Amino acid sequence: MADIAIIGGGAAGASLFGELLRRGSARVHWITGDRAVAGRGVAYASGSGRHLLNVRAQAMSLFAGSEGEFLQFAAQRVDGAGADDFLPRDLFGDFVEAQVRACADQALLQGRHFQIHGDDAVQVEPLCDGGYAVRLAGGLLIKADAVVLALGALSPRPLKTVSREALQGGAYVLDPWHVNRRETAPRRVLVIGTGLTAVDTLLSAGARWPQAELVAVSRHGQLPFEHGLLPLPPYAGQSALNTTLLASDNLLAMLRHVRRAIAAAPQADRRSLVDGMRPINARLWRRLDARQRRQFLRHLRWLWESARHRVAPASAEALTAMREQGRLRLHAARVLGVDGHGPLRVSLRHRATQQLDTLSADLVIQATGLDTAVAFTEHPLLSRLLRDGLAMPDPLQLGVAAHPDGQLINARGELQVGLYAIGALLRGNLWECSAMAEIRVAAQQLARRLAAADSVGVSHAGGASAGKLREPAAGLAPSA
Ligand SMILES: Cc1cc2nc3c(=O)[nH]c(=O)nc-3n(C[C@H](O)[C@H](O)[C@H](O)COP(=O)(O)OP(=O)(O)OC[C@H]3O[C@@H](n4cnc5c(N)ncnc54)[C@H](O)[C@@H]3O)c2cc1C
Known part of the structure; x- marks a missing residue:
């Protein structure tokens, strides 16, 4: 045996x-x-x-x-x-x-x-x-x-742009699942990331520090898409689409097929099309060479992950409420540096305007997902x-x-x-x-x-x- x-x-x-x-x-x-x-x-x-x-x-x-x-x-x-x-x-x-x-x-x-x-x-x-x-x-x-x-x-490993001083000062949290108790409530909490981990982090921070202002930053500032209250009907052309995708051997052709499918059925919910690809995703991935995988990671990953890894309706609703109350702001920006020891200085470059900006935050939580x-x-x-x-x-x-x-x-x-x-x-x-x-x-x-x-x-x-x-x-x- x-x-x-x-x-x-x-x-x-x-x-x-x-x-x-x-x-x-x-x-x-x-x-x-x-x-x-x-x-x-x-x-x-x-x-x-x-x-x-x-x-x-x-x-x-x-x-x-x-x-x-x-x-x-x-x-x-x-x-x-x-x-x-x-x-x-x-x-x-x-x-x-x-x-x-x-x-x-x-x-x-x-x-x-x-x-x-x-x-x-x-x-x-x-x-x-x-x-x-x-x-x-x-x-x-x-x-x-x-x-x-x-x-x-x-x-998680600290982002390269975080200074040693910031890491040692205790105001930079590397593991979003273990945020220690603090003597005084932070006035502003900045979360790096806007994926599912960031969603949980924002919800926890919002409940724990009801007076705190929350800021979330990621390159595209894109929160995960939301699940419907009820399961979506399957996309009618899924089987034909999946057959065509499996016959493609490059990323651009795959993208073209998906775009055509969306254009051919504008009334269909795009989320169901993404769900319907799930059984073949591993096979599609294996059809891409290293260069194409890299292209996917650089240009499409953020969008794919937001559509594929969606957020529960109750969580989405809570985030929307916080945004409407002005308690939560999202930035599409690159984090250029995190310095100081509390409050921390977070330097950003905004994606749309390329303008530089510096925000101060009493607590910065890294929630950048799987490492x-x-x-x-x-x-x-x-x-x-x-x-x-x-x-x-x-x-x-x-x-x-x-x-x-x-x-x-x-x-x-x-x-x-x-x-x-x-x-x-x-x-x-x-x-x-x-x-x-x-x-x-x-x-x-x-x-x-x-x-x-x-x-x-x-x-x-x-x-x-x-x-x-x-x-x-x-x-x-x-x-x-
Ligand atoms: C926050 C979060 C939410 C998620 N939500 C969902 C969801 O709703 N639905 C879903 O399908 N998936 C979800 N996932 C995906 C999730 O990754 C999987 O569902 C599953 O939990 C992964 O389990 P795992 O065993 O691979 O990894 P982990 O849960 O990370 O477990 C690995 C374990 O191995 C231990 N370990 C590491 N090194 C050693 C060592 N040297 N010796 C002994 N032990 C070691 C670690 O301590 C850890 O306990 C979520 C993931 C995360 C992070």
């Missing part, structure tokens, strides 16, 4: 843990980190009822094919919780915890082998007879035939994997270089057999891979692969830990 180590205690780790336990064909070692409650990770331990899921209740689940289970769970706890509601993220965290507990109880009854380690993994070392030794911070060594990195996004630039990370395990040559950064700094099945590519450009990633670390490979819909499918496919007795992942014939690249029968991209 193979030993499989999962490193990372978020929802991706939880989904894979459950999938492997259900199959019962491996001994599972789940290393959940020393900070988080197993399964909640960053997203579902928010601690605030104001932070809502950006997916309707009926579409959230931990396991592929189990859609609806979260809704059942929620209906027992929240009066009137409905299929189309955007419920608190913490409630989904409760659900994940309950699912993990149920899987573990069932596995115990069935005499299946697993261990959960509430510690950080600090090193993964290949063994000469195949497999890996995973070292935990507390000193424990775990031998595993395959290791899966389910580490989520990296801890996946592994080459610059101080994450002890990842930086060690890079140093040891077992992993390599994706060329666009979107995580690690990997095969479509999630197996890492090492510094020699070879497959690092048996060392996998799941979730945000695979953005370079799949682009769309960090939300529950993609994660649970990836976890199911990976569990299937690992559970197969002679799977590529757990076969180390001759002790080799690196193998030739070959295309798997099915990648980790979601099939639906």
Whole structure:
């Protein structure tokens, strides 16, 4: 029986843990980190009822094919919780915890082998007879035939334009999920970013400091689009559009097809067209070469992300109210520098006028979203994997270089057999891979692969830990 180590205690780790336990064909070692409650990770331990899921209740689940289970769970706890509601993220965290507990109880009854380690993994070392030794911070060594990195996004790094003085003064907050209590309420809070993380940050700051003026700055000043109260009808021409997109092999042609589809059906809601592309996004991404991916990131990412990662109606309404009351201002501007130690001076260049401006703020919160630039990370395990040559950064700094099945590519450009990633670390490979819909499918496919007795992942014939690249029968991209 193979030993499989999962490193990372978020929802991706939880989904894979459950999938492997259900199959019962491996001994599972789940290393959940020393900070988080197993399964909640960053997203579902928010601690605030104001932070809502950006997916309707009926579409959230931990396991592929189990859609609806979260809704059942929620209906027992929240009066009137409905299929189309955007419920608190913490409630989904409760659900994940309950699912993990149920899987573990069932596995115990069935005499299946697993261990959960509430510690950080600090090193993964290949063994000469195949497999890996995973070292935990507390000193424990775990031998595993395959290791899966389910580490989520990296801890945020300060923007290059923030001075050392500003970072050290305590008025610049790098991690928007941990804003410390302050002796005096800030008069002005400036949030860098206008995506979903910024939305939550603004809502929390607005509730915590009702007298504070809020300012949010990003290059385009674009908040996420809003979800409708009810699900949108599908775009009628979606299937034809997706077929055409999949036949294109360059970004400009793809853009042209989308524009034509919009022009041909002006009455259709563009958001539903974006939703309808979701099942093929990973395949489209893989059709783009590095130059085109770079172009997408530079010119289209902001718009794509605002349309694709939308905000729940209640959150959008709260933001609109704050803007109408004059409590929240948005700027489309580039942050040129953050200096001082409180109040901080934030220098900007406005996008429309190119004019320079300086704002002072008692508190500046960096809410710029997922960081996946592994080459610059101080994450002890990842930086060690890079140093040891077992992993390599994706060329666009979107995580690690990997095969479509999630197996890492090492510094020699070879497959690092048996060392996998799941979730945000695979953005370079799949682009769309960090939300529950993609994660649970990836976890199911990976569990299937690992559970197969002679799977590529757990076969180390001759002790080799690196193998030739070959295309798997099915990648980790979601099939639906
Ligand atoms: C604020 C926010 C809101 C979101 N909302 C939604 C939503 O509504 N719907 C949706 O589908 N998706 C949402 N997402 C996407 C979300 O990323 C996924 O749903 C999911 O939570 C990702 O889980 P993960 O396990 O990949 O990462 P994480 O949740 O980041 O978990 C990774 C875990 O690994 C641990 N870890 C890191 N290094 C080590 C180590 N060396 N050893 C041991 N443990 C380690 C970390 O401490 C962390 O607990 C949201 C994401 C964020 C950040």
